[in-house]
Amino acid sequence: MTSTEHVVAVSRQRRTRASRVKTALKKAPFSAWFGIVVILGYVFVALLAPWIAPYGETQVFTEAFAPWSQQFIVGTDQLGRDVLTRLIYGARNTIGIAFATTLLSFAVGVTLGLLAAMYRGWLDQILSRVVDVLMSIPSLIFALMLLSIFGSSVTSLILIIALLDSTRVFRLARAVGLNVAVMEYVEAAQLRGEGPRWILTKEILPNVLPPLIAEFGLRFCFVFLTIAALSFLGVGIQPPTADWGSMVRENATLITYGDITPLLPAGAIALLTVSVNFVVDWFLHATSGLRDEK
């Protein structure tokens, strides 16, 4: 070994994964920090809903459509339930269901997508064509149809949206997986005699993770919006469970009286979506190696 290699070895400090993350966070722009703080806030509220909320989720008071006051900080809804309480529980339900759905769609989409990329051939053909067929039907209409067939339970809501969204995840995972599956280190693993499980999880997956994580953020927003849209249409999360989409619909009439209460759940949706996008943008920028010219 030449002397220069030794010099390099000494001058550079050891870097672990934790310290890499730390330096990345330190350089994160304001928008990313804003996004992270907001998301953490939402998660906090969602997890601790029963302790934070002033009243019970379905607790009904005598006065419906009460104005903002000391007792009801942002008033009550059409049945006399405290809106703030409903907002807090809504975070738990909407985010929880959206998160579970996204997770499920990624589990299915990534596994199948990477398998298609790894084996190619007939497996890829079958999976890709099935996905094409599913994607050819407008997803909201398809979801409405399936929900009216299977009923609007939380489980079927999660399963149906996850299935529909996993097609898009499949496409992405397959595309990025194909680039990695032809690399020589994957061939080297095959030559070593590694099974498909090792190759999938240890050789391919870590190398396609950045775009997938970014997509996870975006998918989460879309799922979230889809659930809100379905709830607004009345086939999503069913009453009395609180969720932001149906809260907008139920109190929509208030807006005609100059009351901005129905905008609160809408604003909550918007804020979370924007925050997630901020974080995803930053993450994509940091991992893709794109650099502004300085």
Add this chain to the structure above:
Amino acid sequence: MKSKNSGQREKGTKLLSIRDLYVEGFSDERWHPIVRGVDLSLKRGEVLGLIGESGAGKSTIGLAAMGYAKPGCRITQGSILFDGIDLLAMAETARRRLRGSRIAYVAQSAAASFNPAHRLLDQTVETVVAHGIASREAANRDAIKLYRRLHLPDPDTIGFRYPHQVSGGQLQRAMTAMAMACRPDLIVFDEPTTALDVTTQVEVLASIRKIVEEFNTAAIYVTHDLAVVAQMADRIMVLRHGRTVEEAETRQMLAAPAEDYTRTLWAVRKLAKPEVPAADHLLTIDNITAAYAGKVKVLQDVSIKVPRGRTVAVVGESGSGKSTLARVITGLLSPVSGSISFAGHRLPRTLKERPKDILRRIQMIYQMPDNALNPRQTVEEVISRPLEFYLGLKGAACDRRVGELMHMIEMDESFLDRLPGELSGGQKQRICIARALAANPELIICDEVTSALDQIVQEEILKLLMRLQQEFGVSYIFITHDIATVRAIADEIVVMHQGKVVEQGLKTEILTPPHAPYTELLLSSVPEMDPDWLTKLLETRERKRVGAAN
């Protein structure tokens, strides 16, 4: 053909003068110096060779001569005077007008520099037309003349082809024509033949030299190949770590290099190993025929014997089927017919049929260590996996063995937590070697393992491989197109051409005349350090052609 020696060309007035140049590059979140105070001057019609290992700043200086710094780089200090014009002081638009019209650039990979969607001719004349120097018709006529001068086949029609329809060597010449189209005063050649086979390289070198002489163009020729620079340059500048080590006229530099570093560069090509005939054979390949997708036969009736504990070099240009042979041996591609026996047993044809122990005994090292190492696995993960997978080593025993392997490849254990992206090319290739060694193999297939590396690093890797062979008695199949590497490492040689074995035998037998015609072509195309080598070679070939015609 008028063949003047490059050393005797007439030189004019001073064209380019770079003073005290500093260039920095941005990586790891800070600015690193790439070029540190280099002075350079070039007269009209003079060819200057820039030489050094990678990271020496050769290409950066080449680009700086055009007043350009790559994205992520900046010129921080110094002056660049081109024909009396200060390139750094002028506006970017004016600089851009100068580039392409008076200064041109020929990149290493012509394939990556041409737009695949446009015809060669349109791309050749693009700058001329864009700068308004000539009309499209006149430029087209001129381009065809240039094609003819560069000895491109079918000069009248080749311009109407798309980049993928011509070979790599032809593309590189088309790119030279593109650079020449504006009759620039200065051309920067950045490793224009590095990606080419030796047989093609000779043609491109001859074409470039001829046209540069005819138009009396000044040139900066960036390369890491000494023998090439000896043919092309009037003057050579040796660079290291962004500083000038030495600068002298070509002949003087070759005859008497002043600096130690220059001498080590010179010494690399002299590595040679005496051949040792083998007692028995480890691997026997019998009449293998192989094809991709059942169509084109890539290997035809290939039979090769690999002696135990020795090195067989498989030599040939790209497309000769060398790498396909490796795929057949490893089981990635099952042959159409023929058989392979390994240590006395017949090898199953496909990877899936082979038991783990057979897989363990045949290992492979790849050409590009960048692609062969998973960028998300640390050095430790890479090396310990075969230990765990084949030998069932765990915990302390595994750690100890990893330490031993690191010692064998002469690397410090502090590298264990690094990712491949934090290693140099040579270090990465060492890790690949350690990964192969971890399996305790009997046969290692080395597919062009040194061709992506600098000469000094190449020598280190070759020495390492030879030492490991002596210590562990492992056999190598060494796939390469570089004859210097063959001389350094081989006991036996197999020459392949278009999927067939042309010749095989002990190294001295193959390398001493008389040769088979293809072997002759291959061997004579390898550049030598003698600055007159190319001139002599071209004369010899011309004589033979005339002789054959009569």
